[in-house]
Amino acid sequence: MRTIKLLSGMLLVTLLMSACSSVSVATDYDRHVDFSKYKTFAFYKPGIDKAEISDLDKKRILRSIQYELQNRGYRLSENPDILVSIFTKEVDRVSVYNNVGWGWGYYGYPYWGGGYNSVSTETEGSLYIDLIDAGKKELVWQGKGTGYLVTNGNLAKKEERITEFVKEILEQFPPVSTQVAVVQNGQ
Structure with a gap:
C-alpha cells in the first residue's frame, strides 16, 4: 500500500512538471532519412537573414542551438552534413476582462454594477x-x-526564455529512426 502511494505521488509530480512546460512543440521529419549519418552542422545564413527579429535575438537563438547540438555530439564545421536555419512568427493576443457584476456594498446592502474592464x-x-x-x-x-x-x-x-524554446524544440532531435523498422519488414 505504501509503495502504491509513493508511486502515485511520483506520477503526480511528473504530470505537474510536464504541465509546467510553457512551450508547445511540434516536429516533422523525413522518415526515409538516416539521421545517424549526420555528425556536423553549420548555420544557413540566407535563411537566418530572413528571420524578422533583431540581430541580437538571432545571436541568442543561434548560440542556444549551437550549445544544444554540441551537447548532442554534433560539431560545427565549414563542411557540414546539415545546415541549420530559423524563422519566427509573432502574434499579439489581446484579452479583455469585463468585471461587472453584483456584490455587497457598505452596510451590507447588495449592489449591481460597478466593476471595471481590463485589457491585457x-x-x-x-x-x-x-x-x-x-x-x-x-x-x-x-x-x-x-x-x-x-x-x-x-x-x-x-x-x-530563448534557451527554453530552443532546448524544448531540439529535445525531439534526432528522431527515433524508422529506417530500421522499414528494413526489418523487408520494404
Whole structure:
C-alpha cells in the first residue's frame, strides 16, 4: 500500500512538471532519412537573414542551438552534413476582462454594477528550426516551438526564455529512426 502511494505521488509530480512546460512543440521529419549519418552542422545564413527579429535575438537563438547540438555530439564545421536555419512568427493576443457584476456594498446592502474592464496583451511567438541536408539541399527535420515571449525589457528572462524554446524544440532531435523498422519488414 505504501509503495502504491509513493508511486502515485511520483506520477503526480511528473504530470505537474510536464504541465509546467510553457512551450508547445511540434516536429516533422523525413522518415526515409538516416539521421545517424549526420555528425556536423553549420548555420544557413540566407535563411537566418530572413528571420524578422533583431540581430541580437538571432545571436541568442543561434548560440542556444549551437550549445544544444554540441551537447548532442554534433560539431560545427565549414563542411557540414546539415545546415541549420530559423524563422519566427509573432502574434499579439489581446484579452479583455469585463468585471461587472453584483456584490455587497457598505452596510451590507447588495449592489449591481460597478466593476471595471481590463485589457491585457501578450505576445505569442513561434520559433521554427529547420535542418537541411547539406548535400541534397533538402529539408529533413523541422521543429516548431510556440509560447509566450518575454517583452518587458528583462534581458536575463528573455535569454532564459530563448534557451527554453530552443532546448524544448531540439529535445525531439534526432528522431527515433524508422529506417530500421522499414528494413526489418523487408520494404
